[in-house]
Each structure stands twice: as C-alpha cells, then as structure tokens.
Amino acid sequence: MTRRIILAAALALAIAPQTFAGTWLKTVAAAQKAAKEKNQLILVDMYAEWCGWCHRFEREVFPSEVFQKASDDLILLRLDTEDQGEGSEMQRKYQVTSLPTFVLLTPDLSLAGSIRGYAPPTQFVQMLNEARTKHEAFEKRVKNEASMGKDYPGRLELAKEFVTRNAYDKSEARLKKLTTEKGVPGSIRDEAFYQLAFVYALQNKFADGLKTIKALTAVSNRGDSVERAKLLAGQIYVAQGNLLGAVNELRAFKKSYPNSPHVHTVDAVLPDIERRLAGKSN
Secondary structure, three states, X not given: OHXXXXXXXXXXXXXXXXXXXXXXXXXXXXHHHHHHHHOOOEEEEEEOOOOHHHHHHHHHHOOOHHHHHXXXXXXXEEEEOXXXXXXXXXXXXXXXXXXXXXXXXXXXXXXXXXXXXXXOHHHHHHHHHHHHHHHHHHHHHHHOHHHHOOOXXXXXXXXXXXXXXXXXXXXXXXXXXXXXXXXXXXXXXXHHHHHHHHHHHHOOOHHHHHHHHHHHHHHOOOOHHXXXXXXXXXXXXXXXXXXXXXXXXXXXXXXXXXXXXXXXXXXXXXXXXXXXXHHHHO
C-alpha cells in the first residue's frame, strides 16, 4: 500500500505542470516601471490557457538553466491574450496572431523583437539572443543617425523601421523632416509624405493622414508614392464611413492614372464600395 502511494505521488509530480523559476510580472505598468529603473528590455510571454505549447514553455524552457541565465538581465512579463484586458490589448497592438509568441519591448514599449512558436531551451535562447543582437544593431544605427547627413534613402529606411517597431512618434518626427528639409530628392520626399500619411492612418489619425496626402499632391502629382497615397486616401474615407468620398477618390484615380499598376486594386475594391454606397442611399 505504501509503495502504491509513493508511486502515485511520483506520477503526479511527473505529469503536473512545474513551477517555473524567475519573477514574472503580471501588469504592463509594473514591467515598464522596472524596465525604466533598470534600463532593461521586457520579455513578454503572450499566452492562453488553452495553448498546450505555452504550457510546454512553462515546464521545459522557463526552469532551464540556459533560459535563466539568458533572461537574467530582462524584465519578465506574462500576459493572457484572452483576458479582455491588457493581454488582449497587447495582442492587438503587437499583432500577435499565433501562440506561443514572445515580444521583446524597450522601456517605452516599442518593439525590439519577436519570437513565434515553441522551441526547446537552447534553441529558444539562440532566437532570443538573435533578436537582441538585431535590436542592438538598430540602436547603433539610431545613435549614428546624425552622421547620415545626406544619406536620404538610409534616413527614410530608418524612419520606416521605427514604424515596424510601433514607435510611431519617432517615425513621424523623422518623416516630417524629410518632407521639409532642403536638398531631399523629390522621390524621397514624396515617399516620406506617403509613409507619414500611412503612420497617421495606422493610429486612426485620419484627418492628419488626409491633410498629409493633400500636402503631397500640392508638390507632386506623379509617381508611385503619389498613387499609393491616393489609394490610401480612399481607404481612409472608407474607415471614416465616407463611402462617397472613397468612390470619388477611386474613380478620379482611374481617370488620372489609367496605366498605373495599382488600377487592378481599384477595380477589385471599387464595385463593392459602390454597392455599399447604393445600398446606403436606398
């Protein structure tokens, strides 16, 4: 009898989820406060209770020595993507579409890197280190930005990379400068205008987006950046619920740019918007 009890206890320990080491915070505010105080990155475990691979991380990766060592200088944060609170909000903000996913954030919550899917301890740490190395290279480029001078394409790419890292304010400042600075080639200036309008649209700042597109078309009426900006204006009108504005914008596009490679996009979406507008009018 005693032997059976011992075996049962051993089996229970073998199959039960292990308590993983490390201090995992549960709120963004707490993690951000700690990250700012220590000047460290935040590793966010985006999980859900139904996610079996997430639980494998708990059992196999988090308690491992290699992970503990690699994450020693990181702030650890766990968020349930289905909590209808911070976890769900962060899932939308960083476009987490599959689990498990880890996002690496700076103290100001811009994206430093991401890791998707399960990996055993050593492989996961390698992926984590790669993400950190890429972020360090990006930070180095930012620190050397002043020396870029007339490297306008490089400056534009840097501004666009801030967008991919959800650092919209930093991108806006750089894009605005490229739209006004003397000596910037027209093609770079026009693309900076388009990217700035796009950044506004991503933040639902639709009025600012349309204003930026208008400023672009005031200085240029030809080129791929202008054409994409016109299409973006149509998308903004739809997002605003202004179907008539979208229809007029897209019809004008076909008339002004009949040979544009983007005409097929207009042909694909315009009929649906016209039907919706007709239904709304009836």
